[in-house]
Amino acid sequence: xxxxxxxxxxxxxxxxxxxxINCTSSKTLYGLYWYKQKYGEGLIFLMMLQKGGxxxxxxxxxxxxxxxxxQSSLHITASQPSHAGIYLCGADSGSNYQLIWGxxxxxxxxx
Amino acid sequence: xxxxxxxxxxxxxxxxxSLTIQCQVDSQVTMMFWYRQQPxxxxxxxxxxxxxxxxxxxxxxxxxxxPISRPNLTFSTLTVxxxxxxxxxxxxxSVTFTGAGQPQHFGDGTRLSIL
Numbered sequence: 001x002x003x004x005x006x007x008x009x010x011x012x013x014x015x016x017x018x019x020x021i022n023c024t025s026s027k028t029l030y031g032l033y034w035y036k037q038k039y040g041e042g043l044i045f046l047m048m049l050q051k052g053g054x055x056x057x058x059x060x061x062x063x064x065x066x067x068x069x070x071q072s073s074l075h076i077t078a079s080q081p082s083h084a085g086i087y088l089c090g091a092d093s094g095s096n097y098q099l100i101w102g103x104x105x106x107x108x109x110x111x
Numbered sequence: 112x113x114x115x116x117x118x119x120x121x122x123x124x125x126x127x128x129s130l131t132i133q134c135q136v137d138s139q140v141t142m143m144f145w146y147r148q149q150p151x152x153x154x155x156x157x158x159x160x161x162x163x164x165x166x167x168x169x170x171x172x173x174x175x176x177x178p179i180s181r182p183n184l185t186f187s188t189l190t191v192x193x194x195x196x197x198x199x200x201x202x203x204x205s206v207t208f209t210g211a212g213q214p215q216h217f218g219d220g221t222r223l224s225i226l
Contacts, residue, residue, distance in 0.1 A: 031212055033214050033215070035217075040201065040220070040222055041219050041220055042115075042117070042203060042217035042218050042219040042220045043203070043205075043215075043217040044217075045214045045215070045216060045217075048212055048214055050212055088153065088154070090215070096142070096159060096167075097142045097207050097209070097213070097215075098144070098156060098159070099215060101153045101154045102153060103152070103153045104153050
């Protein structure tokens with residue numbers, strides 16, 4: 001079965017600095033989704049990637065899917081306190097629209 | 112996109128009791144999912160709520176403990192029955208539209224604590 005490994009597990013970054021979160025799959029990715037979760041709340045959809053080499057950006061967040069479609073990265077430029085939260089990656093399981101989830105990366109922004 | 116209203120947002124319950132969580136969507140959706148997220152953990156799928164038929168449960172989850180209703184294309188409920196402290200979690204409802212590459216959209220979750 002497919003597994004998603006996220007790294008790092010947690011990250012403390014000084015405000016204004018850049019950071020990268022990775023999501024690695026044990027199998028080829030056919031749809032990779034990035035979400036953000038604030039503590040104790042629901043998930044907010046950020047971006048979806050499908051094609052090898054694809055890159056998408058929204059405000060200061062850029063997500064990429066490698067050419068082999070087994071790894072994705074989420075890059076935040078000039079981090080702000082509003083970026084703090086838990087970032088999760090999810091992948092199409094190929095079964096009934098279900099997603100397989102990574103364990104999440106907890107991001108803390110230091111002022 | 113979809114606007115999802117999940118109620119209650121939080122509750123504190125006594126062990127042995129049951130709680131029903133509601134998920135209301137502002138548009139008709141094909142797929143509705145119920146997840147559990149234990150403290151510090153990722154999401155675990157409980158079941159897929161099917162309109163007009165019984166829910167499809169994942170391994171480790173049974174209908175007697177987590178009965179689900181899906182009376183129409185915009186509404187579903189999850190009941191957590193005979194609760195114990197181990198049921199303390201965040202419960203999340205999500206929906207998706209059919210078609211390739213459609214993301215899941217989530218409600219704000221229900222934070223449940225069992226005393």
